[in-house]
Amino acid sequence: MTAPGPDEQAPVLVGIDGSAGSRAALRAAARIAQALDAPLEVLMLWEGPPLYEGWDVVDPDRPPEGSVRLLxxxxxxxxxxxxxxxxxxxxxxxxxAERLVAESGRAQLLVVGRRGHSGLRSAAPGSVSTACVGHARCPVMVVKH
Structure with a gap:
């Protein structure tokens, strides 16, 4: 997570999870990056599987196949x-939310969907978009699907 060098333009950063809302955010981010003549960086974040009993080893260098497929x-x-x-x-x-906020320090814009895979349908934005709006180190665009 280093800042762009003096000759590099900061990227437009978009966080996706494979949901329809995140794909809408990806389309919007692509249009904005093209208009700004800026690089576009797409981040799909994944966490380890939920633990119900015992311990499970998660290799941070080996994402689950489902995440690879969704990306x-x-x-x-x-x-x-x-x-x-x-x-x-x-x-x-x-x-x-934590990783997108951390990565936002080197971006000129962070784009996220209003709601991801949580399955909750309401008028309120999702927890990731809310955290990004409140804590990102660059402007944030929340795309409503």
């Missing part, structure tokens, strides 16, 4: 078969 599907839906050269996608281990 590929989301990118393909928005960009087609070829990812533009200005787009960088990463799977990152960690809690979504």
């Amino acid at each position: 590929r599907e989301s990118l393909a839906e928005v960009f087609g078969e070829r990812l533009p050269a200005t787009v960088r996608a990463r799977l990152v281990h960690g809690r979504p």
Whole structure:
């Protein structure tokens, strides 16, 4: 999480989880990055499986296949078969709100969907978007699906 060098433009950062709302955020972020002639960085965050009994070892360098699949599907839906050269996608281990806020320190804009996979439908924004709006170190755009 280093800041861009003097000759590098800070990226537009978008957090996705594979949901329809995050794909809408990805489309919006791609349009904004293109308009700004800025790189686009796509982050899909994953956490270890829930623990019910005992201990489970989570390898932060090896994301679950479901997360890999969701990232590929989301990118393909928005960009087609070829990812533009200005787009960088990463799977990152960690809690979504915490990692997006931390990564926001090197971005010119953070884009998130209003609601992710929580399944709760209400007028209120989701916990990740709320945390990003309240704590990010750059402007935040919350995209309503």
